[in-house]
Amino acid sequence: MSDAPIRLLVVDDHPLLREGIAGVLDGEDDLQLVAEAADGDEAIAAFRAHRPDVTLMDLQMPRRSGVDAILAIRAEFPDARIIVLTTYAGDVQALRALQAGAQGYLLKSSLRKELVDTVRSVMAGRRRIAAEVACEIAAHAGDAPLSAREIEILRGVAAGNSNKVVAARLGISEETVKAHMKSILAKLGANDRTHAVTIGLRRGILDV
Amino acid sequence: MSDAPIRLLVVDDHPLLREGIAGVLDGEDDLQLVAEAADGDEAIAAFRAHRPDVTLMDLQMPRRSGVDAILAIRAEFPDARIIVLTTYAGDVQALRALQAGAQGYLLKSSLRKELVDTVRSVMAGRRRIAAEVACEIAAHAGDAPLSAREIEILRGVAAGNSNKVVAARLGISEETVKAHMKSILAKLGANDRTHAVTIGLRRGILDV
DNA sequence: CGCGCGGCCGCGCCGTTCGCGCAAGGTCCG
DNA sequence: CGGACCTTGCGCGAACGGCGCGGCCGCGCG
Numbered sequence: 001m002s003d004a005p006i007r008l009l010v011v012d013d014h015p016l017l018r019e020g021i022a023g024v025l026d027g028e029d030d031l032q033l034v035a036e037a038a039d040g041d042e043a044i045a046a047f048r049a050h051r052p053d054v055t056l057m058d059l060q061m062p063r064r065s066g067v068d069a070i071l072a073i074r075a076e077f078p079d080a081r082i083i084v085l086t087t088y089a090g091d092v093q094a095l096r097a098l099q100a101g102a103q104g105y106l107l108k109s110s111l112r113k114e115l116v117d118t119v120r121s122v123m124a125g126r127r128r129i130a131a132e133v134a135c136e137i138a139a140h141a142g143d144a145p146l147s148a149r150e151i152e153i154l155r156g157v158a159a160g161n162s163n164k165v166v167a168a169r170l171g172i173s174e175e176t177v178k179a180h181m182k183s184i185l186a187k188l189g190a191n192d193r194t195h196a197v198t199i200g201l202r203r204g205i206l207d208v
Numbered sequence: 209m210s211d212a213p214i215r216l217l218v219v220d221d222h223p224l225l226r227e228g229i230a231g232v233l234d235g236e237d238d239l240q241l242v243a244e245a246a247d248g249d250e251a252i253a254a255f256r257a258h259r260p261d262v263t264l265m266d267l268q269m270p271r272r273s274g275v276d277a278i279l280a281i282r283a284e285f286p287d288a289r290i291i292v293l294t295t296y297a298g299d300v301q302a303l304r305a306l307q308a309g310a311q312g313y314l315l316k317s318s319l320r321k322e323l324v325d326t327v328r329s330v331m332a333g334r335r336r337i338a339a340e341v342a343c344e345i346a347a348h349a350g351d352a353p354l355s356a357r358e359i360e361i362l363r364g365v366a367a368g369n370s371n372k373v374v375a376a377r378l379g380i381s382e383e384t385v386k387a388h389m390k391s392i393l394a395k396l397g398a399n400d401r402t403h404a405v406t407i408g409l410r411r412g413i414l415d416v
Numbered sequence: 417c418g419c420g421c422g423g424c425c426g427c428g429c430c431g432t433t434c435g436c437g438c439a440a441g442g443t444c445c446g
Numbered sequence: 447c448g449g450a451c452c453t454t455g456c457g458c459g460a461a462c463g464g465c466g467c468g469g470c471c472g473c474g475c476g
């Protein structure tokens with residue numbers, strides 16, 4: 001290990017969890033917590049101000065989401081090292097975070113040893129993804145992702161709208177909505193629209 | 209304040225969060241962490257072994273759920289003081305925990321001051337429920353809750369089964385399932401079955 | 417360059433399912 | 447006994463889901 005400590009930024013809207021991470025980092029000589037943030041906007045500001053070596057980032061936060069924050073930070077600082085630290089929210093959500101530029105993916109159910117190991121690994125340039133998450137992503141690797149339009153329609157259906165209402169709201173024909181629904185059912189392997197919505201929620205395509 | 213410290217048990221499947229709570233409690237002279245548990249079964253065993261003054265309990269855990277653990281503990285120790293500490297999971301879920309005997313309800317997004325205040329208040333015999341949760345419960349106070357059978361049917365529907373399949377699986381007639389569905393839609397104020405499922409998930413009637 | 421491919425949009429047909437209204441029997445419990 | 451919950455029945459209009467057809471566009475590949 002080098003003698004200069006690894007400087008960390010922690011982003012999470014739960015103060016108690018931030019406290020827990022702070023406690024873990026406090027017990028490690030080579031890890032130093034330099035800033036905290038409670039949402040995506042604060043995260044971007046804090047990154048600009050402190051330029052941490054590694055950032056621990058939750059995904060679901062008020063205001064700006066974690067994925068947005070990762071995109072914004074990586075656009076401004078392309079070599080930023082970011083580790084997602086979240087409760088599992090579906091393979092699609094996880095994949096979006098990794099594609100946005102995260103090098104690591106940890107679950108909040110991790111042990112402290114896994115946390116510090118991952119921080120050091122990512123600092124050393126490696127990628128570290130929790131096995132459960134990696135498995136889920138791999139299981140759906142061959143799947144065709146839903147198009148933006150399809151997600152839009154699935155959202156409308158989840159809100160309790162009929163095909164006709166969704167069509168009116170989007171300014172298209174009901175027949176077109178049905179065609180999209182057919183594609184959605186096929187891609188998700190769902191029996192009907194209700195099943196499609198539950199799958200969408202479980203996989204992180206829709207949020208609550 | 210009395211000179212004897214308040215002895216606490218913390219139950220949560222996230223080690224990092226437990227660490228955070230431990231850190232918070234460490235900074236308070238009158239609060240003493242005496243045991244930790246990672247699921248409902250461990251919680252019951254730990255309660256028997258340590259008889260804590262106050263228990264902090266998450267709701268969603270592997271194996272035995274938090275509500276089950278509260279019921280089991282309160283059955284054996286009727287004067288156990290339990291505070292739920294969880295990410296918000298719907299008014300129905302929260303209500304079940306309070307009816308099971310919890311005196312307090314905190315969100316993981318709470319500040320450390322709210323946590324220690326609530327522990328002391330509950331220790332003093334008062335009830336403390338986070339405002340957001342209290343509002344949600346109040347908003348649905350007049351609603352008729354779903355019956356056990358209705359929940360069973362809603363679960364089947366959420367899994368992507370038609371009325372016919374649900375009926376066959378429960379050994380009843382399709383007409384009966386339809387009658388239950390009608391009642392479910394009315395009670396939840398849903399437009400259709402898909403809407404009913406999303407409402408059920410949001411309100412904590414169904415889990416993912 | 418031309419071509420295919422995939423996403424998006426529109427139309428019609430048809431059998432099945434859903435949701436609504438109405439009615440009515442049973443149980444169990446306070 | 448009243449009041450819940452669970453159960454079953456029937457008819458009907460609307461919605462859903464599967465089928466096939468065509469067209470438009472932007473993209474990458476031969």
